[in-house]
Amino acid sequence: MNDTTPQTYLGLDGGGSGCRLAICDRSGRRLAETRGGAANYTSDPDATVRNLRAAIAAAAQEAGLDPAGLASCVAHLGLAGIMDAAQAATLAAAMPCDRITVTDDRPTTAAGALGSRDGAVAAVGTGSFVAVRRGESLRHFGGWGLRFGDQASGAWLGRSALERCLLVWDGLSDPSQLTSEIWQRFEDTPARMVAFGATSSPGALAEFAPLVIDAAASGDAQGRALMQAGADYIESCLAAVELRGDEVLCLTGGIGPHFAEYLTPETRQRLCPPQGSALDGALSLARAALDGDIAR
Secondary structure (H helix, E strand, O other): OOOOOOOOOEEEEEEEEEEEEEEOOOOEEEEEEEEEEOOOOOOOOOHHHHHHHHHHHHHHHHHHHHHHHHHOOOEEEEEEOOOOOOHHHHHHHHHOOEEEEEHHHHHHHHHHHOOOEEEEEEOOOEEEEEEEEOOOOOEEEEEOOOOOOOOOOOOHHHHHHHHHHHHHHOOOOOOOHHHHHHHHHOOOOOOHHHHHHHOOOHHHHHOOOOHHHHHHOOOOHHHHHHHHHHHHHHHHHHHHOOOOOEEEEEEEEOHHHHHHHHHHHHHHEEOOOEEEEEHHHHHHHHHHHHHHHHHH
């Protein structure tokens, strides 16, 4: 080992609702763990950079790293909204760490949830994606954002619930306790609902997801239909790869575990708790990069 050998590594998980990061020493001891602001690169690249730099600076201060120590820290950032290598390179160049890898949040989520196991992860929070790992192969479904995807997500559930409300208003769907409760929030005025939908962020739409989940749990027909549609999307992803043997399924995120009861009995048999979080996954990938640097 020489003076340039990195002594610390940093993992970060970021999305529309905020970011989490931790800095560890070579023994794996966590020196700092902090949270920061929203970090969805597609939604707001400039704010993402500002929030990440502020969170990393706070963690470095807690860990006792000076600028040189932070620059040598090996980092892996997994962020929602990173769509290609050019975006990853642009973001990496704006960060204070010299040895840094930037990916979207799918590899970090899979690494954290699955650990060393093969199988699938349905990561369903404000947004959504499904990842399937077999050995060194990782296949992704979704993660394209609410405009073109994010099926089963909190934002998708919220948007779909508002759509159901308008269908009820038009007499094309049956009312339920769920649709009645949502209409009360908009004072039974379609114009208010449409105006909200025209400007609402995925996070704002996702605020309606708990209503859908609770309504479905109480037997509400509209709520159950929406939850079943989300579960059917997850099933379609799994059907495309045909899980086999002892491959597992982890449901993660604030919404994901709520879909368990809507999956088929065969799929439910594969359910296993995630071994760790997306932050744990980012740390494991950063540690692997650190070990690679040391080996060289």
